[in-house]
Amino acid sequence: MDLGNNTNIRLNPHDEYMHPIEDVSNFNESMYINCFDHETKMGGWFRVGNRPNEGHAEMSCCVYLPDGRVGFMFQRPTLTHNEALDSGGMKFSVISPFKHLRVTYEGELCVLNTPQDMDNPKQAFSANPKVNTKISIDFFNIAPVYGGEMVDDNGKPIEEAPEESFARAHYEQHMKAEGVIQIGAEHYPINGLGMRDHSWGPRYWQNLYWYRWLPMCFSEDFAMNISVVTMATGKQYVWGMVLRMDEYGDKDYVLIEDATITSTLDAQNQAIGQEIWLKTHEREYTVSGKSLSLIPLRNRRTLPDGNFLNTRITEAMSVFHCDGQQGYGMSEYLDQMVDGKPVGITC
Known part of the structure; x- marks a missing residue:
């Protein structure tokens, strides 16, 4: 996060919720969170990103299993609004701003014995089994929030060129996690630690x-x-x-x-x-x-x-x-x- 002259950071509890769609083609609003159980040495990361001006959302679910296998799924569902982070079977819920989030997923994971297979995703998804999965994890803060939205001295969001922007509004927080991951017949309680972020504004990975x-x-x-x-x-x-x-x-x-x-x-x-x-x-x-x-x-x-x-x-x-x-x-x-x-x- 680059704070230049006359640039300030603003963050309020309502920023935990959804923001108005901006008039840029690559507007994105997303939440990401990860967690890892130190005892069982497993965990995962979860993300939903809305790109309403491009007509779709992005959903990523990745679970690292104790034996080295990885369960992964990516979807790009049709979406034209920015009302919730709830797409592709995954949902982020704000239970209490900056204190308690819940992530749920119900869908399939492609379970890879050799995770490097995903270097060729078309082949990986066709050659590896897709397994019904249910995930429900509650996340609780163990730290304050760092970050927010870049604004000028008048409180107006900083305008960035779409081709130069990535994280105009972005904050992060370490969390603890309690929940369950169910992949087919495999049942994994999760008691771990991790980190989450929330971003909104123009974004191209490139x-x-x-x-x-x-x-x-x-x-x-x-x-x-x-x-x-x-x-x-x-x-x-x-x-x-x-x-x-x-x-x-x-x-x-x-x-x-x-x-x-x-x-x-x-x-x-x-x-x-x-x-x-x-x-x-x-x-x-x-x-x-x-x-x-x-x-x-x-x-x-x-x-x-x-x-x-x-x-x-x-x-x-x-x-x-x-x-x-x-x-x-x-x-x-x-x-x-x-x-x-x-x-x-x-x-």
């Missing part, structure tokens, strides 16, 4: 050149969110926060001032590990990450001039170590693909 997003939880009192983002112009942003107990015994976020990520790549140039350094105004941290299960996804768009843009997003459930503690979270790597290679290969 507006980003590459990014690295690493949300993680070690306990209800220690968690991190690390973002390193590079735009096509070459401009880079580093932001995020650390949830910790301060010297007075109070739990709060402290903002990340700088961070570097050194990634270990596999034969497909996918990140399977990280060494992370970050700094807040209080201290420095080093974090080691290792992928437990990775699934490659993609987003494609054809420009008006006929040029084709291909974005790869690798989604890895990961284990992290920091300050003698072990935690779990996500390693999400987004790259534009050029000549078959990710543009952010050096990070």
Whole structure:
């Protein structure tokens, strides 16, 4: 989130609900949430995004099973309104703003013994079984909310060019999760930790050149969110926060001032590990990450001039170590693909 001159952040409880459709073709409103059970070493992430001006929604459901299998489903249902985040069998419900959310899903998951199969989604969906699934998870805050909507000194939302925008209005929060995942005859209670976000405004995934997003939880009192983002112009942003107990015994976020990520790549140039350094105004941290299960996804768009843009997003459930503690979270790597290679290969 880039705060320039005369730019402020505004966030109110009603922002937990839906926003008016804006007069831009790529208006998006979405919620995302993840959670991981530290005992059973499983979890998942869930997202619904509305794109009413494009006539559809996006629904993604991804579950990482304890034995390394991944259940995944993506749908793009028809949608022309922005009344709720309720599409493709998944629903986000705000029970209490900033305190309690509920996510439910009823539909199918494509269960992949080899998650790398999703590198070719058409073949993956045809060659792997689709299993009836029911998910109901309640999420409760363990931290305050960070972020909001960028506005000017008069409280008016900042206008961004659609081709340059990604997250004008965006906030994040670490959560704890309690619920059940039922995949066919397999029944998994979930008691875990994770992170959620809520975004609204213009969005194209291809507006980003590459990014690295690493949300993680070690306990209800220690968690991190690390973002390193590079735009096509070459401009880079580093932001995020650390949830910790301060010297007075109070739990709060402290903002990340700088961070570097050194990634270990596999034969497909996918990140399977990280060494992370970050700094807040209080201290420095080093974090080691290792992928437990990775699934490659993609987003494609054809420009008006006929040029084709291909974005790869690798989604890895990961284990992290920091300050003698072990935690779990996500390693999400987004790259534009050029000549078959990710543009952010050096990070």
